[in-house]
């Protein structure tokens with residue numbers, strides 16, 4: 345959904361709210377997928393000639409534990425506020441990016457917010473011990489490799505040397 349900022353200014357009567365369902369191709373997110381439907385609510389109003397945009401929403405993303413590869417989902421809340429004026433539509437330093445026609449892509453903004461809030465690393469638990477480097481099973485399941493972490497090549501070498 346595109347917010348036509350100029351039109352919003354010129355026809356402003358009262359605050360407006362929008363709820364969008366975030367649409368994204370899988371490639372937009374690296375390392376996780378968005379659980380759908382994911383809705384983000386926007387509220388836009390004019391205060392002293394400045395446009396105040398706030399957004400909020402709860403989203404869930406799916407990924408896998410970085411250590412043991414177990415599927416994990418993480419839920420978090422989005423909440424942010426932006427204030428901008430008409431002069432910002434052509435301002436490359438503005439934190440928001442507008443189209444050439446001065447429109448704001450709300451879906452794109454929602455995607456950016458999700459990217460900014462999502463965890464960098466997903467773990468099934470803080471103290472996940474990961475996979476056993478010998479047999480590849482999750483260490484939490486337990487295996488007998490830990491007790492005998494003997495590298496076979498080393499063992500052969502030892503035999504040859506003795």
Ligand SMILES: [Zn+2]
Nearest residue numbers: 409412468472
């Ligand atoms: Zn794990």
Ligand SMILES: [Zn+2]
Nearest residue numbers: 476479487489
């Ligand atoms: Zn093992």
